Amino acid sequence: MEPAEAEFLAEKELVTIVPNFSLDRIHLIGGDLGPFNPGLPVEVPVWLAINLKQRQKCRLIPPEWMDVEKLEEIRDQERKEDTFTPMPSPYYMELTKLLLNYASDNIPKADEIRTLVKDTWDTRIAKLRLSADSFVRQQEAHAKLDNLTLMEINTTGTFLTQALDHMYKLRTNLQPGESAQSQDF
Amino acid sequence: MAEAYFPVGPGLGAEENFLSLDDILMSQEKLPGRAETNLPRLAFALGQGAASGDSILEGSKLEIPLWLAKGLHDSKRRIISVEPPKIYKEAWRTVFSADANVVDLHKMGPYYYGFGSQLLNFDNPENPEIAQTILQTFISRFRRIMDSSQNAYNEDTSALVARLDELERALFQAGQKGLNDFQCWEKGQASQIMASSLVQNYGKRKFTDMDD
Numbered sequence: 191m192e193p194a195e196a197e198f199l200a201e202k203e204l205v206t207i208v209p210n211f212s213l214d215r216i217h218l219i220g221g222d223l224g225p226f227n228p229g230l231p232v233e234v235p236v237w238l239a240i241n242l243k244q245r246q247k248c249r250l251i252p253p254e255w256m257d258v259e260k261l262e263e264i265r266d267q268e269r270k271e272d273t274f275t276p277m278p279s280p281y282y283m284e285l286t287k288l289l290l291n292y293a294s295d296n297i298p299k300a301d302e303i304r305t306l307v308k309d310t311w312d313t314r315i316a317k318l319r320l321s322a323d324s325f326v327r328q329q330e331a332h333a334k335l336d337n338l339t340l341m342e343i344n345t346t347g348t349f350l351t352q353a354l355d356h357m358y359k360l361r362t363n364l365q366p367g368e369s370a371q372s373q374d375f
Numbered sequence: 376m377a378e379a380y381f382p383v384g385p386g387l388g389a390e391e392n393f394l395s396l397d398d399i400l401m402s403q404e405k406l407p408g409r410a411e412t413n414l415p416r417l418a419f420a421l422g423q424g425a426a427s428g429d430s431i432l433e434g435s436k437l438e439i440p441l442w443l444a445k446g447l448h449d450s451k452r453r454i455i456s457v458e459p460p461k462i463y464k465e466a467w468r469t470v471f472s473a474d475a476n477v478v479d480l481h482k483m484g485p486y487y488y489g490f491g492s493q494l495l496n497f498d499n500p501e502n503p504e505i506a507q508t509i510l511q512t513f514i515s516r517f518r519r520i521m522d523s524s525q526n527a528y529n530e531d532t533s534a535l536v537a538r539l540d541e542l543e544r545a546l547f548q549a550g551q552k553g554l555n556d557f558q559c560w561e562k563g564q565a566s567q568i569m570a571s572s573l574v575q576n577y578g579k580r581k582f583t584d585m586d587d
Contacts, residue, residue: 287561319525323518345557349550350526353517356488356542359388359408360513363492363506 200284201237207248208232236248236285240292250293255279256286258299261306268313274337283311283341314342322350326357385489387542389496397541401486402442402493407435408457441493448497449497459505460484468508475515480540487540488513516543524550528558 213226224232231251234242242248253280255261267275280284286307295302318338325333386392389400410431414421418429421437431437439447439455447454461467462483470478480487491509495502517541523535524547532551536544559565 192565193557194565197560197565224563260465291563315525321519323521326514326517329514341557345553347523348553349521352549353521353546356387356546357510357517360488360492360506360510362388363495364503364510372470 191340193344193346196281196344197288199340200281201240201288202235203234203279203285204222205239205289206231206233206251207239207242207287208251209242209248211247217292236288240288243293243296246313250289250296252289252297253279253285255282256289256297256303258302261303263319265306265310265313268310272317274314274317274335277310277339279337281341282307282339290301305325307316311342315345316336318342318346322346324351329352329357329361384545385542387489388492391493392487393435397486398489401489401541402445402487403440404484404490405440406444406457406460406494407436408439408444409434410455411453414454415526415582423465441490445493445496446521459499462487463491463494463505463508464501468504471508471512475512476519478512479538480516480543481538483540485541488542520547521550525554527551528554 203239208229208231209226210228211226212228215225216223221328223238225230239248239250243250255264260278263339264275264278286304290300290304297303318335321335352357383392383395384394385397385401391398410433413433414431416430418431421431421439435454439457442454444457448457484490488509491505495506499505520539520543523532527535532547536547539547556565
């Protein structure tokens with residue numbers, strides 16, 4: 191899966207906006223989106239929020255985890271633990287990128303938030319690589335990693351599965367299985 | 376960033392993939408061996424004599440490519456006997472077990488893993504040790520490949536891949552691709568429409584050039 195596809199899936203998450211137009215409830219295939227009244231906050235999926243923001247029809251309210259103190263806490267906890275901590279949203283990386291690119295004026299201290307999220311991402315990727323290395327080194331049969339997000343899996347997935355494929359084939363060499371059929375002339 | 380075509384990968388293991396270019400190149404590597412019987416009039420084929428009448432005497436040493444060795448190898452009709460090249464022998468095996476990261480696997484035959492797996496087809500009392508060494512070498516070098524492929528973005532990687540053999544280079548490229556895709560996406564280039572790399576190589580006149 192590519193990063194763009196993960197971003198597409200992330201756009202389904204709900205975020206709060208404050209519209210400046212009014213519209214009755216709209217009925218879409220995925221569900222209803224509530225009536226829009228100027229000045230009253232309403233929850234919509236991210237794809238709609240970004241679209242309205244680009245047309246200057248709303249103001250985005252950052253999700254409650256996108257806040258400097260909260261992210262510092264998360265980052266410090268990630269650095270302390272050896273395993274992966276649960277992230278506030280399974281799409282934190284995509285949401286950060288989308289919201290900070292399109293709505294940075296609505297989000298206080300946007301640059302610090304970007305840095306903090308990047309730090310957390312780097313820590314998690316380093317942990318992932320460490321656990322992949324110990325997995326290969328000890329030739330385990332399977333491993334379980336909790337609290338990984340889709341984007342992290344995508345970035346290292348192809349490499350890891352190919353390496354494990356090769357390792358598996360080299361391991362089957364060790365078994366002196368039935369010899370290949372050879373033709374007798 | 377979908378690929379335009381999917382090349383057939385090497386079949387690492389007891390059997391090669393018939394259609395894989397990597398396997399074809401790999402089976403061209405030579406093994407030392409000796410002829411067990413007289414081979415009349417075949418000296419020119421094995422690179423040993425110029426005249427078409429020369430024959431190879433029993434017991435003379437030959438360098439045989441792998442594909443020929445596999446075809447001629449037969450425990451009942453002993454035509455040739457082969458032995459592993461020196462990189463799979465005892466001396467090099469201890470080097471690999473000491474520290475596999477320092478070895479320049481590209482120079483030692485760029486298909487160390489594939490060729491080693493094929494060697495196990497010939498009966499040889501050292502086969503289990505060879506198989507074990509190949510596996511342990513792969514495991515020790517894995518960490519370095521992972522780190523270097525995931526951290527070198529937009530740099531010249533030729534120094535990093537110089538010492539890797541072909542299998543490791545393919546892995547390195549897979550890791551680089553994951554990294555590049557992510558960075559591209561983060562910069563926002565993932566949603567830009569760009570000409571496919573295959574089409575750019577055609578060298579056709581572009582639309583803007585036609586106005587001249």
